[in-house]
Amino acid sequence: MEHSEIKKHIAAFTEKIKKENLPQVVVDSFLYYYHKVINGERGIIFDKDIECVRENEITYSNDLSGYSDTGRKALKNTVRILLNGGLGTSMGLSKAKSLIGVRGEKTFLDIIIQQSEKNNIRLAFMNSFGTDKDTVKAMQKMNLPVFPITFLQHKYPKVLRDGFGPAVCPNNKEIEWNPPGHGDIYAALQTSGMLDKLLSEGITYAFISNSDNLGATVDEAILGYFAQNNFPFLMEVSDRTPSDLKGGHIARHINGNLILREVAQCFESELGAFRDVSCYSFFNTNNIWINLIYLKELIKEKGFVYLPLILNPKTLDPRDDNSPKVYQIETAMGSAISLFDGATAVRVPRSRFYPVKKCSELLAVRSDCYLVADEKLIINPARKLMEIRIHLDPKYYSKIDQFNDRFKEGVPSLIECESLSIIGDVYFEKDVKIAGNVTIKNTGNNPAVITKNSIINKDLTF
Structure with a gap:
């Protein structure tokens, strides 16, 4: 690319960011990553530069019960931060995913609030420009005795893959921007003043996780x-x-530090190594603990928490595959593990990781496979099977309104179901029970209906 063209793009991006009244750190950080992109960097982490992390190198949380008393005493110095920037566009949402009904009438937000009230712990939400208004409005209706802290995630302009200039959509300016990934939390804590505020109030430890x-x-x-x-x-x-x-997955860099490698940071030719669970046998749950004093020191020393680049190829309009192709510059919160000397990892059971990224996972969480006990989502003790596997036909179930319409009388009982696959358009009436390994297929042009009180324990074709 010509030097004059690069200068023109940099000026356009700088003006675009400043017009949004975003802090200078957003300009500086975006341009830091943008220069990497135009210089051909793609954030790749090569297999030759990392090593496996073995089981005996990781402490297991089941062996930490002796630390519980210390933990209870530290609760008063702890904040729980929820990453609440997701609009759930993959599920067809245009509002905060945390406002979806997940257990009866309770939303993710309802349950999170109740969890924190039970633990008597400070609560904070990092919202995005797309989720802040709806989330705050929902919490205001709750008449909470202590209103949670909220602060805003930044945003980056999308970059055209053709020519590396700013992406433009005059009819919908909002889609010209993307959240810069949850790695932005460190900068957002800094620029919002939240980091200094928490430290001044004696808050030393932050537990950060996804709101879903x-x-x-x-x-x-x-x-x-x-x-x-x-x-x-x-x-x-x-x-x-x-x-x-x-x-x-986590690995150990040849320099000795732990490192996080995302699939977007892996060449296609090395995907086989990336998928090798015998070597890279631990994945990041995105449940992260940060000592805020150390974070403050790192920012003071470096000026900014510069995380490894993740370059995410997308379309300008996420709902239109024919819209211009763009890059989204992003970073991952967990990749900061490589920046802190003495950073560590703890192996936790799967029960601390129940994310809802698509409607198939929402079906599982809404079903009787799970219960909410002491305000915590747990596997139903009556379930004797492994984690359920669910596939829903994306044509009919990928969007939340489609999903809700097909299960409007309630989701089926899945407590005795090992796997469920639904192919074609199928509606469910109330009190349906599914057991074993079941495929339900509708090959016709009209919707099929599973009538109330049905018990399905074998494949079904309409």
Whole structure:
């Protein structure tokens, strides 16, 4: 690319960001990553530069019960931060995903609020420009005795893949921007003044997780382990299976530090190595513990928490595959593990990781496979099977309104179901029970209906 063209694009991006009244740190950080992009960097982490992390290198949370008393004492110095920037566009949403009904009438937000009230712990939400208004409005209706802290995630302009200029959509300016990934939390804490505010109030420890993961409550034993050992950073990891291959795995860099590698940071020719669960056997749950004093020191030293680049190829309009092709510059919160000397990881059970990224996962969480006990989502003790596997035909179930319409009388009982696959257009009446391994297929042009009180324990074709 010609130098004059680069200068023109940089000026356009700078003006665009400043017009949104975003802080200078957003200009500086965006241009830092943008220069990497135009110089051909794609954030790749090569397999030759990392090594496996073995089971005996990771502490298991089941062995930390002796730290619980320390953790209980540290609760008063702890904040729970929810990453609440997701609009759930993959589920056809245009509002905060945390406002979806997940258990009866209760939303993710309702349950999170109740969890924190039970633990008597400070609560904060990092919202995006798209989720802040709806989330705050929903919380105001709750008449909470202590209103949670809220602060805004920044945003980056989308970059055209053809020519690397700013993406433009005059009819919908909002889609010209993308959230810069949850790695933005460090800058957002800094520029919002929230980091200094929390530290001034004696808050030293932050537990950060996704708002769509109801398994991620504040664990007193892990908090105690984190606090007593004065770790700067701790990542919760869990055993990786073939179904977790899209998520990031941890490894050890040849320099000795732990590192997070996402699939977007891997060449296609090395995907086989990326998928090797015998070597890279732990995935990042995105449950992260941060010592805010260490974070403040890192920012003071570096000026900004510069995380490894993730370059995400998308279309300008996420709902239109024919719209211009763009890059979204993003970073991952967990990749900060490589920046903190002494950062560590703890192996946690799968029960701390129940994310809802698509409607198939929402079906599982709404079903009787799970219960809410002590305001925590848990596997129903009556379920004797492994984690359920669900596939829903994306043509009919990928969007939340489609999903709700087909299960408007209630989701079926799945407590005895090992796997469920629905192909074609199928509606469910109330009190349906599905057991075993079942495929329901509708090959016709009209919707099929599973009538009330049906018990399905074998494949069904309409």
